[in-house]
Amino acid sequence: MSFEALYAQKRLSAHDAVRVVKNGDAIVVPTGVAEPPTLLKALSDQRREFEGVTVGQILPIQKYDYFDPETSRNVRHLAYFVGGPSRAGAQAGWIDYVPAYFSELPALIEQGLVKSDVVFSMASPMDKHGWFSLSLGPDYTMAAIKKARAVVLEVNPNVPFAAGNCHIHISQVTALTESEDPVLEVGLPKIGPVQEAIGKYVADMIEDGATLQIGYGAIPDAVVMQLTHKKDLGVHTEMIGDGIMTLVEAGVITNRRKNYLPGKMIATFGLGSKKLYQFMDRNPAVEMHPVDFTNDPYLAGQNDKLIAINATMQIDFLGQCGSESQGIKPYSGTGGQADFVRAANRSRGGKAFIVLPSTAKDDTISRIAPTLTPGTHVTTSKNDIDYVVTEYGVAQLRGQSAQHRAKALISIAHPKFRDELTEAAKKMNLL
Template sequence: MTIHDLYQQKLQPAAEAVRQVRDGDLIIVPTGVGEPPALLTALSVQRRDFRDVKVSQILAMRKYAYIDPETTQHVRHVALFFGGATRAGGQEGWIDFIPNYFSEIPAQIERGQIPADVVFSMASPMDAHGYFSLSLGADYTMAAVARARAVVLEVNPNVPFANGNCHVHVSQVAALVESSDPVLEVGLPKIGPVQQAIGKHVAELIEDGSTLQIGYGGIPDAVVMQLTDKRDLGIHTEMLGDGILTLIEAGVVTNRRKNYLPGKTIATFALGSNKLYRFMDRNPAVEIHPVNFTNDPALAGLNDNLVAINATLQIDLLGQCGSESLGHAPFSGTGGQSDFVRAANRSRGGKAFIVLPSTAKGDTISRIVPSLSPGTHVSTSKNDINYVVTEHGVAQLRGKSAKQRAQELIAIAHPDFRADLTEQAKRAKLL
């Protein structure tokens, strides 16, 4: 039997392919736009036919009908990272959450700590050798493919065939579904004057030849937009987005001076425009790898001058970052922030930046606080923190005492809050 015969044998409608799922299964779905819409729509339609099925994913992009508080006994979402589609359910308690470091999810799957009974994923068309590319999200999905009872792929001609360790052979697949809808596009966030000011502070500290990890959000993208005068930057990141594509097209990113995998742009998932997805297709300079490779601090840190840029919601005067919850209420997840902060700390000449506006809610609340709000999930610890940047300046905390940290952070707080922060720091015996 040829690979094309095998393909045709496994090809079926989405409504039939979801019957690979059994009661009690956990379905692993890739990050972001790697989620397969035809399969998840079919699962939603049939959700009342199942019992105790869970769907686990980082950053769900669409609110499918199965994300429904009335049918959680049938199919329930279990978030590895909250996004707009799942945040309200997480805060209300009918969507569950598995705390994790992004880099360690594959190991948790391999050890059976996170079950992986079935995989649902978008995939590129099959190549001449019988391989599909999971280019939009290799992340933890490749570990799940190796362990799952059933792998179900939604094959779409708009999904790029990327290089790297992101390929699945037709012989590994239980069922195939075809779709041709455009891959979901995610544009660059809106960037205002505060984000631009923060971006300028960070950009001034990035040297030619640095290797970048860029987190998701307006401030990291504001940094990217101000790097067009740099030379020979490299990319070793988790998310490949349009901001990075802009630097590649401008000739700013060459990857020539990377110590580890020179000449290659490295990522674990893609989130951007059709232009980005087309750029990735069979591009020998771009590789998509599992997240336990891209986000491993020991591997990423092999690059000299590794720069990690990530955002937080709140930071206390010791440098503890609450990046994923508003008090007890979940907002996002740890993701790869801690992975890359530690990687930059390991890197020779590395710099880890945590960025945030100094205030929230129309300048009525300081994001720099004496102590984190009760219940806040700590994402980056006081022991890992390095640079903190607001629109008012840069605080470098690594190696600094508690007193020095408080002084540095108060200096970059909004001026309206500095006197109160100083008084509260004195009461806490930090000053």
């Protein structure tokens, strides 16, 4: 049978494609805009016909109707990382949350510790050899495909066909449905003076020839905007976004001086504009790989001068970062922060930056605190922390004593909180 005939045989309506799911199944969905909207809407419409189904995913983008406490016994979201659509449910308890390093999710799936019965994913159109590209999010999805009983694709001509380990053959597909809707675009966050000041401190410490890991957010984008005068930067990251594309177009990112996979930009998911998705399409300089490859600290750390830039919400005097919860309430997730902090620490000449505004809630709360708020989930440990940056400066903590750390962090706190932080440090015998 030809590939085209096999394709036609497996093509179904979204309503019918969803019927491969059985009661009790664990559905795995890729990160972000790689989630298949047509399939997830069809699942939502039929959710009351199922019992005990879970949908596991990092960073959901849209709030589908199955995000519903009244039908959570039918179809229940399982968050590998909490996002906007899942946050309220995770905090209320009707959405489950799985703590895990992003890099280890494929292994957890392979070992059966995280279930994968069915995979739903966006995919590019099939090429003449019968292959689809899961370019927008191979992440843990490639591992899930190996374990799953059924794989269902939403084939869309707006999904780029990218290079890398992100392909699935028509012979591996159980069912597919088609859509032509534009891939969801995620705009750049607003950059204010605080973010710009933090970005400048970081950008000034990035040398020519460095390799970048840049996440999503106003501060990382503020860093990118101030790198236009740099030369021969490289990319080994988990997310490829518009900021990276802009630096490529400006001739700043060439990947020529990377030690590991020179000439290639490496990422595990794409998140940005239509222009970015077009940039990824059949671009030989872009490779999309599973997250256990991109985020492996040993592999990423083979690049000299690896720069990791990640944000946190709160940091204590020892350098423990609470980046994923507000006290006991989950807010986001571990993601790849710890992966890349460790990778940068392994890298010769590498630097791991944890960035945060000095205050929250209109300058009423200091994000630098003597101790983390009780119940806060620690994301980056005191043993891994390197550079901490606020709009007031840079504190280098790795290899430093607890006393030095407290003093350095107080020096980059908001001035209105420095006296009370100093008094707290004295009571803790840190000053």
